Amino acid sequence: MGDGALSVWEKSSTARVVPPARPRKLAKVPFVELADGRLQGVVSSGSDIGRVYVSSVAAGSYAFSCSTNNNRPCGGAHGSFCNHIRALVGEAVLQYGVERVARYLKVDAEDTTDAHALTSAMTSSRPGPGDSAAAAQVFSRFLRHLAYLELPPTTTPLPEMQWFPTTRAVAA
Template identity: 85%
Template structure:
């Protein structure tokens, strides 16, 4: 594509969706993403059906944060990855594959990578507890994704996505 030609997906109004490395169950971790220099997502509470946690691990430093959707700190994230963060890492490996997660988070793993070896490599560096200020943005993106699930299937354009660039010149 070095000659300036655009591929079919670059000409369309939709972006390619990378399929999951393996199927995931969405009940425990309904939202996971590699974005903003972090692995981040929403993890369901194991004890309260009405509570979710927003968890994240920063690339490179492995600084972590975990709090409820209304900014109460996680009781298990004191100096170590809590179970929510461990579940997030596990689901990220299912969604994106261990190699992609390791590259994104800048984790060096000898041999075959999986969720356990990635977690072990990150925790062996004794990461610090990070800032949970991004939790509101992550939770907001999660809620936006839920809203799209409620829409009826259609090929008509969505007005809130009008800002996506087009390949046509605008006069």
């Protein structure tokens, strides 16, 4: 579209949303995203209902971080991926598909047939600890998403949601 003409989706206030590769159960990993050069998200604690972990894996280097919502380091993320990061990778594969996650994280796609193979490919390169500074931003985005769930049902448009993607077809 080099002639200055805009496509239909560029003129609309909505964007196409790719449906999940497979349905996810949100209880264990309520928030997962491929953003800011990382696979990142929020993972529920297996032992404390009031605790969640903010986990991430950097694209290319596979540097990882995992800490609680209070910025306390995960006890299982010493030198290798903890169970929270493994769960995050598994849910990302369900949400986006193994090919897309592998491509985003820059993992050799030959051996990435499922979440376990993807995790094995990343850990075989011996990734080190990553920067946990992004945890606060990821957790804030998660809380912002949760706030929308608390709004009463309405058909009135929300001004702050005008940008939000929709799965409705856009009329030409």
